[in-house]
Amino acid sequence: MDIITQRLSQPENKPVSCIETHTCGEPTRIIIDGYPDVTGTLLEQRAKAKAQHDDIRKRLILEPRGHYEMYGAVLRPNTELTRTGQAHMGVLFLTNEGYSTMCGHAIIALGRFLVDTHDHKIFPRRNNITWNRSALVASLNIHAPCGILRVKVPVKKDGKSSDPTRPVSFVSVPSFATGVNIPVNINHYWPQLEKALTPKGSISVDFAYGGAFYAFVDASSLGFDAPLEDINMLDLSKATECLLSSIRENPELTEYFQHPEEADLSFLYGVIVTDDTFREKGRVLGAELGITFFADQQIDRSPTGSGVAARAALAYCKGEREAGISWTYHSLVSTRGLGPPFVGTIEPETIETNEGRPAQVCVRVEGQAFYTGFSTFSVEPADPLGDAGFVFAKASNLALSDGGQ
Structure with a gap:
């Protein structure tokens, strides 16, 4: 040593x-x-x-x-x-x-x-x-x-x-859709917004839970004409940030991310943008693409395991998917062959329908993980940064004492 x-x-x-x-x-x-x-x-x-x-x-x-x-x-x-x-x-x-x-x-x-x-x-x-x-x-x-x-x-x-x-697999907690084709009035502007708004000035969004609550929207519904793989991520991030803010600022929409049993789980975690035009090479059905923006606009490189559970539950609620059918979920990384996609399957024996509540399903999600290294991080007492960290992209309000948040 x-x-x-x-x-x-x-x-x-x-x-x-x-x-x-x-x-x-x-x-x-x-x-x-x-x-x-x-x-x-x-x-x-x-x-x-x-x-x-x-x-x-x-x-x-x-x-x-x-x-x-x-x-x-x-x-x-x-x-x-x-x-x-x-x-x-x-x-x-x-x-x-x-x-x-x-x-x-x-x-x-x-x-x-x-x-x-x-x-x-x-x-x-x-x-x-x-x-x-x-x-x-x-x-x-x-x-x-x-x-x-x-x-x-x-x-x-x-x-x-x-x-x-x-692949490793896990069976999700009970997952369910809470809202389908819900109109959201937009309070914040992004450049593609005018193409996105309906005659009533809203955007249609779905909501579902897979261990966390997500809002689901197709890229075209945000005003983007190109396939999801070709959209600039900064533009898409701006649009989803504005959409999230508009949802969170409307108290009438909170019912779509309320957990039936636990208040600590009742918050909207992120937005998943899908692409209805996506077709995996050699296949007509059985695969889809999505990009997840979560936490403070983090972009998930993977297809998002909790998002897969929520998407499968949403498809079941819409009558688009039956139990036992495996579906491939891609991210921008997997479509480029840089990592294996996830596979989601609704478990047949775990479907629950409770009166007054949405149908709950448990989804088996499969994917592969790999080791990249090991690390030990320390804090020298003389370091002015101290225990904190910072976000350089938010340098205008950088504050080391609170991690730049």
């Missing part, structure tokens, strides 16, 4: 160690050591992390250690569901803005990591994972703020490590 490593690993430098992964190009920085202990239910831990330890989120997610599109996951081995044996591990998710309630791409990465690690300090319930010797698949449950995700991870012949050549 050289002098630099020795210095950075000292407690006064607050070292935090991480495993780095990506899922279809979308990063997950998995914190494995150095995060303070927080107690209570997982939602209580989420609230405490936000109130007491947000400096760590900013330090790891924002610049200079991270970047505006970085994503993180904090392992939480002690939750109300791990203590009862219903889950093997809990997790909190970190974004450029705060703490999301669900993240499919991170669950896929976590599935691999939890199978591969045999360090009981990191994963006390590692030996409780079961695996099918004939199918070579390990099964484990991960407790996210939205609920339990049932994860299946392909393993090698000895069952001790994951097989990166085959």
